[in-house]
Amino acid sequence: MLSRREWIKEGLWSIPAFHYGLGTLLNRRISNEDDKVTSPPTRPFVVELPIPPVAQAIQKLDPAPDPAAHQRYSEFPPRVFYEIHQKEAKHSFHPDLPENLTWGFDGIFPGPTFHARYGEPIIARFYNDLPANHVGFGIPETSTHLHNAHTASESDGFPTDFFFSGQCKDNHYPNIYAGGDPREALGTLWYHDHRVDFTTQNVYKGLVGFYLLFDELDSGHEEDWNPGLGLPSGDFDVPLAFADKAFTPDGQVFFDAFNFDGILGDKFTVNGVIQPFFKVARRKYRFRLLDAGPSRFYQFFLSKDEPGKTSELFTLIANDGNLLPAPLAVQSVELGVANRMDVIIDFSNYKIGDQLFLENRLEQTSGRGPTGKIPIGDAILRFDVDRDAADHSRIPSKLRELPPINLSEVVTERRWVFERSQGAWAVNGKFFNVNEIRANPEQGTAEIWTLKNGGGGWSHPIHIHMEEFQILTRNGEPPAPHEVSRKDVVNLGPGDEVRIFIRFRDWVGRYPTHCHNTVHEDHAMMFRWDVTGRNGENPPSPRVFGTRILP
Amino acid sequence: MRRRALLVSGALASLASVILRGVGFGRESAPRTGPRAGYFPNAILRTHENKPVRFYDDLIKGKVVLINFMYTNCDGLCPRQTANLAAVQRALGDRVGRDIFMYSITLKPEEDTPKVLQEYAKSNGVKPGWLFLTGKPEDVEKLRRKLGFVDPDPTVDKDKSQHIGVVLYGNEALDRWAACPALTDPTEIVRYVLWMEPKNKQAAD
Ligand SMILES: [Cu+2]
Numbered sequence: 001m002l003s004r005r006e007w008i009k010e011g012l013w014s015i016p017a018f019h020y021g022l023g024t025l026l027n028r029r030i031s032n033e034d035d036k037v038t039s040p041p042t043r044p045f046v047v048e049l050p051i052p053p054v055a056q057a058i059q060k061l062d063p064a065p066d067p068a069a070h071q072r073y074s075e076f077p078p079r080v081f082y083e084i085h086q087k088e089a090k091h092s093f094h095p096d097l098p099e100n101l102t103w104g105f106d107g108i109f110p111g112p113t114f115h116a117r118y119g120e121p122i123i124a125r126f127y128n129d130l131p132a133n134h135v136g137f138g139i140p141e142t143s144t145h146l147h148n149a150h151t152a153s154e155s156d157g158f159p160t161d162f163f164f165s166g167q168c169k170d171n172h173y174p175n176i177y178a179g180g181d182p183r184e185a186l187g188t189l190w191y192h193d194h195r196v197d198f199t200t201q202n203v204y205k206g207l208v209g210f211y212l213l214f215d216e217l218d219s220g221h222e223e224d225w226n227p228g229l230g231l232p233s234g235d236f237d238v239p240l241a242f243a244d245k246a247f248t249p250d251g252q253v254f255f256d257a258f259n260f261d262g263i264l265g266d267k268f269t270v271n272g273v274i275q276p277f278f279k280v281a282r283r284k285y286r287f288r289l290l291d292a293g294p295s296r297f298y299q300f301f302l303s304k305d306e307p308g309k310t311s312e313l314f315t316l317i318a319n320d321g322n323l324l325p326a327p328l329a330v331q332s333v334e335l336g337v338a339n340r341m342d343v344i345i346d347f348s349n350y351k352i353g354d355q356l357f358l359e360n361r362l363e364q365t366s367g368r369g370p371t372g373k374i375p376i377g378d379a380i381l382r383f384d385v386d387r388d389a390a391d392h393s394r395i396p397s398k399l400r401e402l403p404p405i406n407l408s409e410v411v412t413e414r415r416w417v418f419e420r421s422q423g424a425w426a427v428n429g430k431f432f433n434v435n436e437i438r439a440n441p442e443q444g445t446a447e448i449w450t451l452k453n454g455g456g457g458w459s460h461p462i463h464i465h466m467e468e469f470q471i472l473t474r475n476g477e478p479p480a481p482h483e484v485s486r487k488d489v490v491n492l493g494p495g496d497e498v499r500i501f502i503r504f505r506d507w508v509g510r511y512p513t514h515c516h517n518t519v520h521e522d523h524a525m526m527f528r529w530d531v532t533g534r535n536g537e538n539p540p541s542p543r544v545f546g547t548r549i550l551p
Numbered sequence: 552m553r554r555r556a557l558l559v560s561g562a563l564a565s566l567a568s569v570i571l572r573g574v575g576f577g578r579e580s581a582p583r584t585g586p587r588a589g590y591f592p593n594a595i596l597r598t599h600e601n602k603p604v605r606f607y608d609d610l611i612k613g614k615v616v617l618i619n620f621m622y623t624n625c626d627g628l629c630p631r632q633t634a635n636l637a638a639v640q641r642a643l644g645d646r647v648g649r650d651i652f653m654y655s656i657t658l659k660p661e662e663d664t665p666k667v668l669q670e671y672a673k674s675n676g677v678k679p680g681w682l683f684l685t686g687k688p689e690d691v692e693k694l695r696r697k698l699g700f701v702d703p704d705p706t707v708d709k710d711k712s713q714h715i716g717v718v719l720y721g722n723e724a725l726d727r728w729a730a731c732p733a734l735t736d737p738t739e740i741v742r743y744v745l746w747m748e749p750k751n752k753q754a755a756d
Contacts (some may be wrong), residue, residue: 135586136726141746196731197743258699260717280638415636422716424626424732431732433739457704466633523717524732 003017011393037254039247042274049278050271051238052210055082055112065123065170069543071507076174076291078123086142086193086207087129093267094274097251101378102137102206103130109272110241110292111191111209118185118215122173128175130301132165133402137255138205140165140197145194146211147338148186148321148468148488150178153509156465159196159526160434161542168545172261175213178467179505183403183484186213186468188239188288188321188340200263200294200518204255206272208292210239217325217400222393231317232286232344232428235253237521240276242335242380243292244268253299259291260423262295262367262519268360277382281389282348286317289343291335296516297370297459297491299334299362300380302345305358307379315395316344317484320514322468323400328481334362336461336491338516347385356383367519369459369493401484404471405501409446418462418492418515418525419454425515425525432514432526439529441504450499452494460520463489465511466531469502489516504531568613585612586726593696594690596656599628599668599683608695610682611723615747616650619718619733621683621699622659623671628715631734632711636718640681641743648680651744656694658711660685674745699730 023115057080067073089107090099105126116122141164145157154161155171163169178184189211193202198289214220220226222236231237244265247252256263265276291298301396302312316328321340333341350356358381363373416429424431430438441447449469453461471479475497478484490498514526583593591607604610619636621629636655640647647653652739657663663671667681677683685691689744695701700714718735720743727747731740 037558137728139727139729139746197731256699257721257726258697258719260704260730317591368703421713422732423702423714424717426729426732431735433736435736435739523730524735538556 009209019482036118037248038245039254039265040097040143040249040251042094042267045277045380047094047273047274047276049381050273052108052110052113052271055084055114057082061123061125061170063498065125065172065546066543069170069540070154070172070438071509071539072174073172076107076121076172076176078121078172080116080120080122082114082122082124083127083450085127085129085392086123086144088131088134089372091206091272092268093245093253093272095249097247097274100251100253101226102204102253103202105209109206109208110239111207113239114191115220116173116210116211116213118175118177118182118213121175123349124171124173125170126171128163128165130165137201137257139195139202139523140306141195141198142207143194143196143201144169144171144191144207145187146171146191147463148189148222149173150176150467150506151185151377152213152507153466153511153531153539155468156511157194158510158542159194159199159512162195163544167233170540170545179503181403182215182217183401184325184468185215185218185400185408186321187218187318187323188342189213190241190290190292190338193290196432197522199523201255201257203292204243204253204263204294206246208241208243210241210288210290212239212288225394229323229396229399230392230394232284232391236248236283237286237288240270240381241272241290241292242298244296245269247382248495258493259367260519260523262517264296264341264367268378270381275380275382277384279345279386280347281387282350282352282385283389284344284346284348284393284395287343287345288321289335291337291339293337293516295305295337295367296362296364297334297336297362297461299332299370301330301332301359301361301377303357303359303379304350305355306360308377314346315344316341316346317347317395317399318397318483320468320487320489322486322499323481324485325402326398327395330482332361333482334491336489336516338460338461338463338489339491339519347383350454352385352387354385356385357381357384368457383551393516402484406446406474407501409503410439410501411445413448413450415450415452416513416527417452417454418460420456423495424522424523427513427525427527430526430527433527434528436528437530438527440532441529443504443506443508443531443533446501446503448499449502450497451490452490453495455494459494459517460492460525461516462492462513463516464502464513466507467503467505469500472499472501474498505537507531508533508537532550556699578743579591583607583612584740587611587723587725588627591671592690592693594686594694596684596686597665599665601669603666604627604684610652610654613724615722615744617653617718617744618650618722619655619694619696620658620714621655621664622657622711624659624691625715627711628734632715633671635734635737635740636681637676639740640643640678642737642741647678651680653681654684655681656684657692658691658695660688719748720744
């Protein structure tokens with residue numbers, strides 16, 4: 001993928017070929033040309049941006065959680081409880097399309113947003129209330145993964161730890177800093193289904209939600225400038241989940257089950273609706289951008305007055321949900337699948353009545369990855385500046401310090417090559433096998449992993465569970481400023497080789513590493529690694545509660 | 552669903568040619584129902600036992616299936632994959648042919664006649680319920696594309712050896728489809744296939 005410097009150098013960024021995505025389609029290819037689908041037309045910017053509701057805690061769980069089912073439960077006893085029901089419900093993507101039956105956490109897409117705090121451990125009980133005899137894409141068997149969480153293996157939503165319609169499972173989210181170090185704080189996380197081989201289908205069906213984690217520094221209160229950072233909060237802290245979808249001529253979500261490369265859609269949804277508008281006040285907003293997949297890469301620009309006209313400056317404050325050491329002024333942000341980028345847009349620079357367009361100027365025509373060209377752009381979200389409002393927030397010059405990289409902790413180096421193999425996807429020539437432990441790091445140690453793109457012109461956003469990493473080098477060079485960050489998904493463009501520093505703290509058990517183009521993941525670009533305790537501790541087996549009678 | 556699959560399979564084993572004659576061989580207008588009736592071609596293929604079968608009506612409709620592509624004159628991956636799938640068949644036991652069906656479609660129909668396929672099946676210890684299939688080249692090509700065994704790079708797409716690594720598994724009655732590498736650990740493939748039937752009480756692990 002081109003860096004911003006390269007974009008400018010190539011002069012590509014000034015190409016003014018734009019449109020509003022009025023149903024003509026672009027950027028879409030499915031596995032067989034005769035079944036090519038073009039979604040019905042939809043008018044842009046007629047739906048207001050929905051903001052997912054905040055998940056509401058309950059007093060207690062019945063039956064009570066089983067302490068023996070979780071690592072270090074007594075050290076981090078849960079103080080906050082949630083019940084989340086995964087179920088089928090009607091959903092409107094756009095008033096020009098008929099309602100669809102989607103799957104959602106609590107029946108909504110995206111699901112409710114968790115507001116969690118460090119020091120307040122959570123048990124979230126996930127119920128699978130999906131239709132047992134469902135016909136069509138999606139499988140009513142789920143394993144809920146909290147993406148980027150520093151959790152025990154049995155609460156991580158391992159791909160084969162799935163449970164069935166009528167069952168439920170408790171995930172323990174202790175909300176602790178890795179190694180007890182506040183510099184390891186996580187901020188923008190998301191939860192999604194991770195059922196082996198069916199992750200793409202179940203996530204495409206709607207099993208996606210945000211989980212925001214606050215602490216003293218990122219306190220969620222913009223008036224709090226000490227010790228808080230004073231970042232925009234409340235109604236001005238807005239999660240944005242981007243997911244591209246295709247629709248059949250009769251307006252039902254179309255999923256190409258016979259595509260092993262990557263799924264692209266010609267309709268761009270934000271928080272579950274196609275091309276919404278959002279009324280904003282003349283003040284600062286924090287937007288938490290998430291690429292919810294399944295296979296598309298984005299490069300977002302902000303244009304004033306009309307799409308493709310200008311490239312406004314805004315501020316990047318967090319990469320993969322982690323506050324950067326200092327804010328960065330940028331003209332664009334790039335996201336691969338599962339990446340999160342937190343940005344601040346200051347609408348006080350504009351007048352009431354102004355319109356701005358968040359648009360994707362990265363071309364992608366197949367699951368292969370972005371072409372690097374920008375012959376066309378898609379305006380996805382329109383901001384309408386319509387009022388004044390008080391603004392107690394600020395963008396401080398320093399955000400969160402990075403934890404040091406101590407290479408003397410490194411005990412092992414490993415090399416992982418992500419490659420196409422006979423029409424499927426392999427890592428170091430091997431396909432995912434849940435019974436094969438491909439690495440066995442010891443708890444409390446650090447390692448250097450080299451992540452290498454195996455070629456063929458494909459791009460792979462690689463995700464490592466459990467603990468974040470820092471990039472040492474990308475293609476032999478130090479990382480670009482926006483990648484000087486803790487991360488959990490690193491994009492491997494064609495030919496890329498990235499060396500990372502990663503620690504394995506606090507938990508034992510099995511975790512996966514996989515490509516987050518989930519179509520690649522579902523076709524075996526994944527491997528299992530197990531953290532072994534110093535004294536050989538074993539994690540408890542994931543505990544699923546028995547069958548209930550569904551109403 | 553299981554009972555229906557059983558009936559259909561019984562018919563397939565002994566009466567396939569009779570049924571085909573009954574509805575008019577070569578006609579693709581037989582009544583078709585099921586979630587993928589409009590998607591899959593009903594092309595007539597020939598099995599390694601030299602029986603004509605219609606792809607959708609006889610092989611797919613209402614069934615739990617495993618489908619892969621191969622060719623006999625292949626010294627690279629195909630033998631290992633066929634051996635792997637033979638291990639899958641052994642592990643599934645008599646369910647194969649009763650309520651689970653395995654299909655291997657040749658990518659070189661010109662060379663792989665029913666007779667060639669029969670010898671190949673015999674030498675690989677293939678048991679009933681697993682059919683090796685050939686047909687008109689254009690039908691096979693269309694099936695390959697419909698089943699997603701394609702590469703966006705035209706040069707790679709022309710190379711037949713790029714399309715033999717994946718086995719598709721699914722349950723047409725539920726329109727539930729997935730795929731895994733054909734060299735996946737056979738015990739895992741067996742688990743994946745058994746997961747294709749709806750069940751409420753089975754633990755995941
Ligand atoms: Cu990939």
